[in-house]
Amino acid sequence: MTQRKNQRRRVTQRDVARLAGVSYQTVSRVINDHPDVAPETRRRVWEAIKQLGYQPNAIARSLASDRTYTLGLITSDFSDYFFTQVIIGFEKEARKAGYFCMLGSTERNLADEPEYIRLLSQYHVDGFFFARPSAEEDNRHLIALLREGIPLVTTAYYLPGEPMRVVDIDNLDGAYQATAHLIELGHNRIATITGPPTWKSVQDRLVGYQRALQMAGLSFEPRLVAEGDWSPQSGYWAMRELLERGVAFTALFAQNDRMAIGAMRALREAGRRVPDDMAIIGYDGIPMSEFTSPPLSTVVQPMQEVGRLAARMLIETIEEPSTPPREILLRARLVCRGTCGH
Amino acid sequence: MTQRKNQRRRVTQRDVARLAGVSYQTVSRVINDHPDVAPETRRRVWEAIKQLGYQPNAIARSLASDRTYTLGLITSDFSDYFFTQVIIGFEKEARKAGYFCMLGSTERNLADEPEYIRLLSQYHVDGFFFARPSAEEDNRHLIALLREGIPLVTTAYYLPGEPMRVVDIDNLDGAYQATAHLIELGHNRIATITGPPTWKSVQDRLVGYQRALQMAGLSFEPRLVAEGDWSPQSGYWAMRELLERGVAFTALFAQNDRMAIGAMRALREAGRRVPDDMAIIGYDGIPMSEFTSPPLSTVVQPMQEVGRLAARMLIETIEEPSTPPREILLRARLVCRGTCGH
DNA sequence: GTGAAAGCGCTAACAT
């Protein structure tokens, strides 16, 4: 028989069995908490396990049982505050249920995703979680996964016309809350800076903004809409553009805090005071938002909770595959601080 | 023979072998690029692989070869900008070399770490990467890992007296650069806000600060040192405390940007102007630092590069275990913007 | 309640 390669030999169930004076299958039963083991045998086996410092081999276990207790976690952008927070919540909850996450970060290069899926499939992950925005591009690999019935949950990632398991935040409602509040404060010329228009959340927030306008009998003015890419830089330039267009407005709803902060800088340079000349509400509730000057009013999202629920939904799907797909929508909360002038 | 459980049967090497008319071991040879295969056979096998859509089973492969191409990635705090960036770099580089990361985030609850290590060991990860600060607490599990000769690399995590493989940034030098620059600008009463004193990086930065003072013939004044916990809040309170102590100072070196931003808020409330009344240099170069008002001068750290090098070092250790431990120290770079008045 | 036998899908040593 071949000896172990470069590594020292590890303790196996056989060793435990020998010491406990039982067959190694009985050891397996004890470890997996099977009912049909005599209490006395169980005790002896546990003792042997402890004595030898036996650690089960998860790889061998996976091969035999076709379960890895491993989840594929695919994200597009680790630096993104939303996704990071979601992942923290996800990992925590998964761990609690005995699962580990295998990480795949495409870092915005969504084209790498199929390869990640392929590789992660080779590792026989029990399911996938996608923390990434929807893409208009190629979704064939996702559809294939869906068709194969691989357990799969997403956040912020939708496929038109496909029933999916997704946990997300109600973006329309969040944007509605922000805009409606600005209107209540007396503003009727409200600009907005959006994220990349391909994102579903961006579209939803824009609709929320429009709907609030509409409900108040205000008309939607396309020239009051500028587009950013989530970065402070883009918020800065978007605000400059808005200002240059020469269309008057007294309030801004920015689709995230970082762009709001960039916009505030442009405003400062233009000599406009916040909130006196310009009321602002951002989105996300990043930690820094409390420390702008004045402190940024914003729409706070329960991000870790999204991750937690996504993990639970995924594990439920793995352990009970017949559970039908459903969407969970969490609610965001408007937090007024200094910039909205109230 | 037992049939597959709940899952549809997957294509195996045997199926490929049958179709290609060879033994399944030959298929293994082809897949692993072994030399001794006839070109024609190789071609036929590849064709069969493609035709059947065969995907190797990484689990089975791991069991047989005792290599998983999997790395345990343990971090203490996913929200921390430094660690997040390091992890991005690490994951990218690991992936390039064919490794996946299994995630373990203790979220500041360092006591969970031994359990993570235990579990990840059961999965037979090929090595560990620790992205977490040094702790004074219990390091026995880390020492045990070291003794067992498990490949292991850290960043910001040291064990006194143990030769370790670590990739880090030269904190002493970074702090020195910042402080020396403030001195050059004519300041001789320079306060500093530190992070948690148990962190090695905090100690090093404090020494760098002191050394710059010393080199300039300036005396170190303990009452000019305040302690924070990295959060903007803590920077805010630290600055308030500094101000209340009544010891005059005209410049601040903050050990990270977030605390610097908090401090700026306290300054604003106290009616002190930056940089006229108070010059400030932060640390990290977080994206937001460009968007404070005025823009924050800071010490930029090549974080992703740390992760990249750590991955390479770990993989090198795995594939060539005889490589002796060594430390790599990267250099940070002072970036002057608005707050240092120059 | 417990042991024996079979097999998960693959790699690697040994023949030929």
Place this chain on the structure above:
DNA sequence: ATGTTAGCGCTTTCAC
């Protein structure tokens, strides 16, 4: 160059 044999460490029938 290719096939044969023997595992890797575990779970899961199936007997008894």
